[in-house]
Amino acid sequence: MKNHQYAIADYNLKIAKKELTDIHFLDKSTDDIKKPAELLKTFLLKAFLDSQSLTIRGQQIAGMMASFEENALSFLDKNAPLSKIGFYNIALQLLHFQVGEDFLIDNPITKMKDLNLPVADVNDEMNLYDTICAWYLLLNTHNKYGTTFVDDLASKGYFAQNLNSFSKPLIFNGKTMPVYDTNNLIREVVYVEADQDTDNDGKLDLLKTEIIRPKESNKNKVPVIFTNSPYNQGTNDKDGKDLTHNVNIGLQHKEPNNYSYSNIKAKNNKEKLPEPRTVEGKTRKAEQTLDRELSYTLNDYFLARGFAVVYSAGIGTYESDGFRTTGDYDETLSATAVIEWLTGKRTAFTNKLDNNQIEAYWSNGNVAMSGRSYLGTLQIAAATTGVEGLKTCIAEAAISNWYDYYRENGLVLAPGGFQGEDADVLAAETYSRKQNASEFYKNEEAWQKQLAKITEGQERDTGNYNEFWDARNYLKDAKNIKADMFLIHGLNDDNVKPKNVEQIWQAIKPLNINKKLILHQGKHIYINAFQSIDFTDMINLWLTYKLLDVDNNAPELIPNVIIQDNTKEQTWNAFNEWENPDSIKTLHPSQNNELIDDFDHGKKQFKDSVDSKDFQKYCLDYKKWRNDLVLDREDNPLKDNRIIFKTAPAKEDFTIDGKVKIQLNASASQNFGMISCMLVDYGNDYRLTETPKPLGHRINEGYLWREDSLREFKMKMQKTPYKEIAEGHINMQNRSNSYQVDDMEANADYDMSLELQPTFYHLLAGHQLGLVIFATDFENTVRGNQDIKYTINLAESNIQLPIRKQ
């Protein structure tokens, strides 16, 4: 284990005393204590719960060793001087490190430092103040299982023994503590009236909104975490599957156009909306309840800490009105409508018939959004409206421009693992409104029309950026963002690719808002249950600052950019910026298949088609395809289907920081073509898994409340010969941009330039950087298995690497 805690707030003796009093470690009974050992024993007795007898607690303290000679109880009972070593011997055991197995009893401080756990700056022989400060810091220190000691105590019932005795909210070291009764949460449903009529039934769409909030919120307003998840009310997996597009079709020549952006700029054709419903009455009592919601464990964590959590699935989902649109402004509106209701600016009703209004009287008007993937996407969508009350987004693996999700440079490009998916498939999948049989039959015809409109708009046959996609590009409106943005993305996310986070990160750079970025080594995952980083604590610090207005210094404590290293387990580094290279290094492909400083003359060819047996195989087994593509063995079926250029083995470590750019001069044997480029780290070595491994330990989000499972990326058990760093793909007719179609003739040379997905990749000394140039990407592009040959002119091609020294 290697700990990284960014969310420990600064403290001093005064703060420690005050806050230890707030959480009842210090009280009248401790006022008269004169000896550090006695004070520590009192702390331990409290840590082992007042609700247990003194004998039991003594038994538990005696279970720990204070030194080789003595158990903690007899040691403390002597009231001898308290050494720093003795304190941290006990401390490590409280943090669940095992004597013998995890550390040696005489060397706890070295162990703390090895594990990157904070050690209090106290005297070797601790005085009373040292004891207070060290105990305070210990409570805020992560244990072996990725939670702070104080959260661990909470999960054992420390606060639950007497919830009513703590002030609410209770802030400790800048973070909100779990002092709310999760057994008695209020669970209710309302219907928010949005300014839209997406099913054209002449009535404004009502959006089912689920609320879970502490009962205290009836009296004292609470902050809100809102998760807008189109999946939350169920999905139509079969419909999605049925609609999935055939990708085994050929690329075709596209008629050139002379489009400039104005040709495809999305129009804002506002239709006249129906009148809002007439409010017939007003109530504080919801009429509908909800059973087990589809939750996100990070939200569960905050429910125990007094935040309200709100789920809404949006237009066209189960028990809501309207139709799915996959990412256009109407979907944004159905997100902001809920926020407007939460901030008192919009009407909601208790049911769909009686027009009985219900307000979010329990909301303090400060809203954060949370969630990953589509759920993160809708955070960005909502933020770009500048909607009031949305204080921050915790957007994980979010799409910032739907074109970058389903397309690339004039090509249809599937999200990794989902070949044939498209905007229409996603719309059909999330149209859970149809799970209500009456709604299904009533709306079937209109829905099929809507779906056909999406299919038409997405224009799979061209792959071009068009009005449809422009209407689904949030980057255009990034300037309107007022919410602070906390972005999280996996550098290996091949579903929502890193370009999505990079573009929004760049777009908000000029804005006067707080912005944070975490880049991890995972694919499309959550990181709120990791052993090596205190993500959940950071979000707690952040939301305590943003939504509870506690001045905890969160913007300064949390680094602007945190990036996980790809060469070692459990290693995170803080930076001021991403895409901040020291230099751009340009290399040229050579006849000898090298990447070299000078340019070389000549041409290299590759073909695209494979024999039909291999074709079948690769369609089913992308891993096999990728191995054959990347591994430059002579005996492999793809040896003529790509060209590989490699650098010499690196003399020292360096980092590729940002977007690698490829300049190509190339021709195809047909009047159409696509080129794919992959940047590869060649070198037989141990590498991290991209899917976190459960460590077999439960994380409690409160006391006997919901749970998560501790995870971590681990080194793979075996060495691997390569690792893909980044990819890019381009339709040769979209050399200018993704909406303008250029002409193309067979065997004519064209210049083009291509940016790969942005990255932050630590290349180890001895490894080689490789550039693989090919056409069909079995996992992502269409697969026509067409007879096309491609030729690259070496002298006019290069690769530009943004390099950061290690």
Added chain:
Amino acid sequence: MKNHQYAIADYNLKIAKKELTDIHFLDKSTDDIKKPAELLKTFLLKAFLDSQSLTIRGQQIAGMMASFEENALSFLDKNAPLSKIGFYNIALQLLHFQVGEDFLIDNPITKMKDLNLPVADVNDEMNLYDTICAWYLLLNTHNKYGTTFVDDLASKGYFAQNLNSFSKPLIFNGKTMPVYDTNNLIREVVYVEADQDTDNDGKLDLLKTEIIRPKESNKNKVPVIFTNSPYNQGTNDKDGKDLTHNVNIGLQHKEPNNYSYSNIKAKNNKEKLPEPRTVEGKTRKAEQTLDRELSYTLNDYFLARGFAVVYSAGIGTYESDGFRTTGDYDETLSATAVIEWLTGKRTAFTNKLDNNQIEAYWSNGNVAMSGRSYLGTLQIAAATTGVEGLKTCIAEAAISNWYDYYRENGLVLAPGGFQGEDADVLAAETYSRKQNASEFYKNEEAWQKQLAKITEGQERDTGNYNEFWDARNYLKDAKNIKADMFLIHGLNDDNVKPKNVEQIWQAIKPLNINKKLILHQGKHIYINAFQSIDFTDMINLWLTYKLLDVDNNAPELIPNVIIQDNTKEQTWNAFNEWENPDSIKTLHPSQNNELIDDFDHGKKQFKDSVDSKDFQKYCLDYKKWRNDLVLDREDNPLKDNRIIFKTAPAKEDFTIDGKVKIQLNASASQNFGMISCMLVDYGNDYRLTETPKPLGHRINEGYLWREDSLREFKMKMQKTPYKEIAEGHINMQNRSNSYQVDDMEANADYDMSLELQPTFYHLLAGHQLGLVIFATDFENTVRGNQDIKYTINLAESNIQLPIRKQ
């Protein structure tokens, strides 16, 4: 989905009326209803929760279709005649089947029957009584997600709306309903004083015992489910790993002995025990609490239903006294001690020091045990003592004889996936007492001695059955079993192999107890969250009968033997017996590598050693080894390391029911040797996965209580060329039995006979049955890679198949 419900109790109108009244579907308000449609509407309104407004409930009813023309609300409001078709249209929607996607609105009854869901025997135009009966049956019918409609309602809050209004326990259709408040369970720890001093400290061992029980149990006694899990307080994985034995060592010649059973019969050397502690006081108030226990979801289900659940980890575990022994009588005693306390016959204390006695005053004295693997094993151990109060065991994948877990016929044989594990490894792994640092240091020397005793006793160098193993063979005492036995085992369990369940099943056959057996197609798994079988309901019916003394006919309703078919998804069949073949078919190996009716002359040879590269590979990749062993391709490295005999393709389906016996006459080129036999189903076909696949749906064990995940075995996506049916292994020097060592000379012929693991295997027409004879089993035996050749005399060898016609 294909439903199998064995736990629907018989009912009639009278029962239906009474029980629908008990759960408040019938009450005064329904007395005056004259029209079936009105009655159904009333039922539906109640199903959608009294706590919701009428408008909301109407909205939800209107969401369903009653016919193509009409939604359920408008249909029922007309009060027109209620057709059976209309009823089941609505019923299927209540069971979460989707109109259009799952069924057609005009054909619900065919769909119900296709899904194997029960349809009430009512008139096509239903009268009031029909409506009552059909609604009653519907409440007891499984929905799309593997739970009964009434349990689904419970998880939505049906009972939770007003828990106090229901009688407790509440029995519905013979099963106990979740009407207990899981938010206010009592959680306490006591220390049971057992009649043993396994750490020889001069004091009887105190066993930490965790109790979770409904608060109602303070007033009314409740039944108890006891899970004895040595893993429950943590494990020392590193210690286990460090102790794991090297298996890459050669087999050796063993000195012959003339042992009869009396030579190795376990002695009952009772040592004099310390005096029990003097009781200093008596209390009803426990002093220690427990936070989140390591639970089993089946137990969680029963906590919502008013059962107490008790966990104890036994001697040598965290916060208990004593040392681990891996399966001997002392471990049995630490299980029965808890049962004795639960039935008022043994003392427990509130802590380890004060001798303050606490009784299980809340227990009704009826105890069931539950759990899988080691947890099931200790059920069998406890049952063989005949301990009073233990009414039934729900033993899943349990060991009945530890020799059958770690050894076979004079060979060391690892549980699948755990090469090098042995009794000592398991003892070290489960010695969680050491996680208490003081206990670790205090007892380290004595514990190492105890561990050495186990290592010595298990006698890895011979692999023989000896006193050590005899002391860990529960079958000897099976005759003492008084508890009813519910046994569950996976036919593909290569960890606890099927022989374990088969032997205990045979051993209890003569006893005058109730016995049930379920054999599934999984490996070492739980089956309490499957879509296709109502396992949890059956256990509910069973425990309601056994522990609550409700006369629900459980022994008659639940078939004696339920076996899952291995050729189709979601197919279970009921039988009266296992191992009940119609005939024994004897086949002989031939020179042509066939299995034929007549015997053939000649010999066949195979060698054991492989080249060192293959050796390394197979040690790491058992799947690869198995494929090379079984697939009779000429190009594979193991072609000379085994002989394969096959039957002609089967003309029709048949089932192998029980233990296949192999008679061999064989020699080895050394004066020692082992022979392994594998029965294989050859035939390129789709087969079931052995690990259940999560279906992506949550199962609620109550209302906002703990959860499980719906699972099912699915057909693999691709065809596989073979499936292993059963294996057996024998040390050629243990030809007589597992404790007598016979002499052996190199190249001399010996007769031996070998039983494979018992099975129940449906072989499809067109498939071939194969017998693979080899020596080293990379996954299970030692792997000496020795230069040995084996010769089989065909004429004196045969295979005897217990055949059951399909």
